[in-house]
Amino acid sequence: xxxxxxxxxxxxxxxxxxxxxxxxxxxxxxxxxxxxxxxxxxxxxxxxxxxxxxxxxxxxxxxxxxxxxxxxxxxxxxxxxxxxxxxxxxxxxxxxxxxxxxxxxxxxxxxxxxxxxxxxxxxxxxxxxxxxxxxxxxxxxxxxxxxxxxxxxxxxxxxxxxxxxxxxxxxxxxxxxxxxxxxxxxxxxxxxxxxxxxxxxxxxxxxxxxxxxxxxxxxxxxxxxxxxxxxxxxxxxxxxxxxxxxxxxxxxxxxxxxxxxxxxxxxxxxxxxxxxxxxxxxxxxxxxxxxxxxxxxxxxxxxxxxxxxxxxxxxxxxxxxxxxxxxxxxxxxxxxxxxxxxxxxxxxxxxxxxxxxxxxxxxxxxxxxxxxxxxxxxxxxxxxxxxxxxxxxxxxxxxxxxxxxxxxxxxxxxx
Amino acid sequence: xxxxxxxxxxxxxxxxxxxxxxxxxxxxxxxxxxxxxxxxxxxxxxxxxxxxxxxxxxx
Numbered sequence: 001x002x003x004x005x006x007x008x009x010x011x012x013x014x015x016x017x018x019x020x021x022x023x024x025x026x027x028x029x030x031x032x033x034x035x036x037x038x039x040x041x042x043x044x045x046x047x048x049x050x051x052x053x054x055x056x057x058x059x060x061x062x063x064x065x066x067x068x069x070x071x072x073x074x075x076x077x078x079x080x081x082x083x084x085x086x087x088x089x090x091x092x093x094x095x096x097x098x099x100x101x102x103x104x105x106x107x108x109x110x111x112x113x114x115x116x117x118x119x120x121x122x123x124x125x126x127x128x129x130x131x132x133x134x135x136x137x138x139x140x141x142x143x144x145x146x147x148x149x150x151x152x153x154x155x156x157x158x159x160x161x162x163x164x165x166x167x168x169x170x171x172x173x174x175x176x177x178x179x180x181x182x183x184x185x186x187x188x189x190x191x192x193x194x195x196x197x198x199x200x201x202x203x204x205x206x207x208x209x210x211x212x213x214x215x216x217x218x219x220x221x222x223x224x225x226x227x228x229x230x231x232x233x234x235x236x237x238x239x240x241x242x243x244x245x246x247x248x249x250x251x252x253x254x255x256x257x258x259x260x261x262x263x264x265x266x267x268x269x270x271x272x273x274x275x276x277x278x279x280x281x282x283x284x285x286x287x288x289x290x291x292x293x294x295x296x297x298x299x300x301x302x303x304x305x306x307x308x309x310x311x312x313x314x315x316x317x318x319x320x321x322x323x324x325x326x327x328x329x330x331x332x333x334x335x336x337x338x339x340x341x342x343x344x345x346x347x348x349x350x351x352x353x354x355x356x357x358x359x360x361x362x363x364x365x366x367x368x369x370x371x372x373x374x375x376x377x378x379x380x381x382x383x384x385x386x387x388x389x390x391x392x393x394x395x396x397x398x399x400x401x402x403x404x405x406x407x408x409x410x411x412x413x414x415x
Numbered sequence: 416x417x418x419x420x421x422x423x424x425x426x427x428x429x430x431x432x433x434x435x436x437x438x439x440x441x442x443x444x445x446x447x448x449x450x451x452x453x454x455x456x457x458x459x460x461x462x463x464x465x466x467x468x469x470x471x472x473x474x
Contacts, residue, residue, distance in 0.1 A: 007459035014454050021450050033449035042447035045462060146453075 001138045001160055009133075009141030025147045036064050055140075058127035065127050076127070078202040084124040086206030087116065090338065094319070095329075098337040101205045115327030119267055123161065130197075135160050151190060158189045164292060165260045165315075169348035174294050177257045180348045192218070208306055208343065216251050236356075236364055242309035250301070252313040252346055254355050254364070258296040259346040264289040265318030268326035290318065296354075299341055299383040299402035307343050314383055314402050315344035321394060336397040341383055355381070370412040379415040382408070386415055 012021050022029035034041045038052035057064040066073040076082055088105035095108045106113060122136055129135040130152045133142050138160045143153050152158060159167035172179030182192070192214040204210055216222045242248035266288035284292040299314035301307050321335045352359075355368045366372065370379045382404045388396055405414060445451030452458045 006463035007456065010453055010463060011456055011459055012450065012453045013456070021454070037449075039449070041449050044446060045452075048449065 001134075001155075001163060003139045004134070004141035009139075011142065012145045014145070021146065024145050028148050056126055056128050056133075058129075058132075061127055069127075072198045073127070075200045076198040078200040079198050080201040080204065080207055080210065081125050081130075081197060083202070084116070084120055085201055085204055086208075087120060087124075089205045090319070091116065091324075091332075093338045094332040094335050097334045109329055111328040112324055115267060115324060115329070119269075119327070125161075130157050137161050137163075154188050164262070166347050169257075169259050169346050172257075172348065174258060174260065174348075176294075177348055178350060181350055182347075194218075222251075246301070246304035246310055248309045248311075250307065250309040250312045252344070252349075253298055253309070253311050254368075255349045255351065255353055256296065256313055256346040257348045257350060257353055258294040259313075259315060259344065259348060260292050261295045261316040262318035263291045263293075263316060264320045265323055266290065266320075266326055267324055289320070296381060297341065297383040297387075298381050298404065299343075300404050300407045301343070302401040303343075310407070311404075313344050313346060314339075314341040315346070316340060316392075317342050339399045339402045340392070340395050341388075341399050341402050370408065370415070375413045376415075379413070382415075384415045 012024065014020070014023070018024060020029070032041075033039075036054070036057035038054045038057075039048050039050060040052075041048060054060075061073045061076070080086070085102040088102035089100075091112055092100040092102060092105045092108060095112060096104055100107075105116075123129075125135060129140075131148050131150070132146060133140050134156050143149065143156045159170075168174060169177075170180045170183045172183070194214070195210055195212040201210065207213065236254070240249045240254070242250065295316070297314050298311055301310055301312040304310075317340060319340060321331055324332070356364055357367065358364060362374075366374055368378055368381065369375075370382065383399070383402055385396070385400070385403045385405050388399050388403060392399065408414065452462070
């Protein structure tokens with residue numbers, strides 16, 4: 001997402017029949033600019049923008065948002081977006097060990113705690129970065145002339161942060177991909193994501209632990225065997241639909257296209273250097289060895305309490321043993337305790353994918369099972385130890401739980 | 416009913432009076448008000464100098 005020009009970021013553009021900001025947002029205009037932003041008024045330029053001026057008043061939600069939105073402001077202090085609980089869990093597990101979670105994060109070395117509280121928290125996030133302006137990750141700017149939007153804007157808010165993976169997936173930007181079928185049907189983020197974004201999530205390890213996270217069967221959208229008129233009642237689903245015993249496939253295994261993976265994220269903004277918009281080409285490199293690339297890998301689900309099915313789609317996430325060296329923490333002590341190929345939910349769903357497309361006469365199993373004439377070709381859809389060894393030699397132990405070698409059917413060729 | 420109407424009018428008036436920053440009319444380019452500049456594209460193009468940077472793309 002290209003940043004706005006400086007003047008665009010702060011322009012309150014009046015429409016026809018509008019004579020002031022009060023015509024854009026009659027309620028918030030009553031508060032007055034300086035009552036939230038500080039500075040002085042009336043005053044000349046320098047005095048108006050003095051040291052008391054605050055660019056994002058919602059960083060101090062207690063003072064500026066709570067007077068009218070007390071309950072939301074209070075619970076939002078501990079929301080997933082504000083606190084990045086999942087990031088705290090992943091750092092705690094890679095530093096302290098697999099048995100730890102976000103509640104142990106404060107026991108990590110000071111360099112990690114301080115780094116997250118400053119660099120990560122600078123984007124995770126404020127009321128204004130969702131409801132007034134673009135977020136800090138794309139350097140801000142009013143979305144609707146400083147109108148407070150009840151529902152965040154999908155492109156300018158949600159996808160500004162969830163850009164290199166979710167947005168790219170959803171819009172089909174990767175070369176060879178098509179847009180997600182839900183995107184083509186004009187569905188918005190909040191059509192599925194009905195979870196309370198402001199809820200206190202302090203008891204939640206990560207976003208995948210949220211109780212009200214969307215599923216494919218929510219709202220009766222895709223219920224198996226619910227009628228012949230629905231495409232979900234078919235022989236493939238009857239064989240592969242995940243059951244309560246932990247068998248079957250995650251929906252993504254059959255219905256996702258290749259998705260962005262990232263390697264070697266470093267802190268202090270190093271990874272952003274040289275970043276280019278995905279869509280121009282398929283490989284993007286940044287500073288410190290950061291790289292993005294498309295891939296599709298089926299892995300073994302070792303946590304069936306959290307995710308359905310024995311087989312899941314996994315994505316290489318941007319972390320490395322020395323990711324936080326710029327914070328003064330050279331190596332994560334328990335890096336091998338958590339896979340770097342993690343469960344993923346690519347937002348690039350299609351009925352027909354490379355796995356399910358039978359238009360060339362092949363069956364689904366011929367497209368996917370590692371047997372017969374296409375065994376070698378199909379093997380590239382799976383996360384094997386040999387693949388980890390050749391491409392990610394520093395992650396052999398960490399990724400062992402998600403590799404498929406010990407779990408594929410006995411008749412399959414192993415790679 | 417009349418009492419309620421009057422009470423509401425008084426309360427609404429008090430709230431408006433308490434919150435009103437005291438500016439009766441906004442005029443584009445008026446250098447004395449925040450809004451005067453921020454509704455004026457020409458003025459902002461002249462004065463806005465915040466350093467622009469490459470987007471991160473997010474996660």
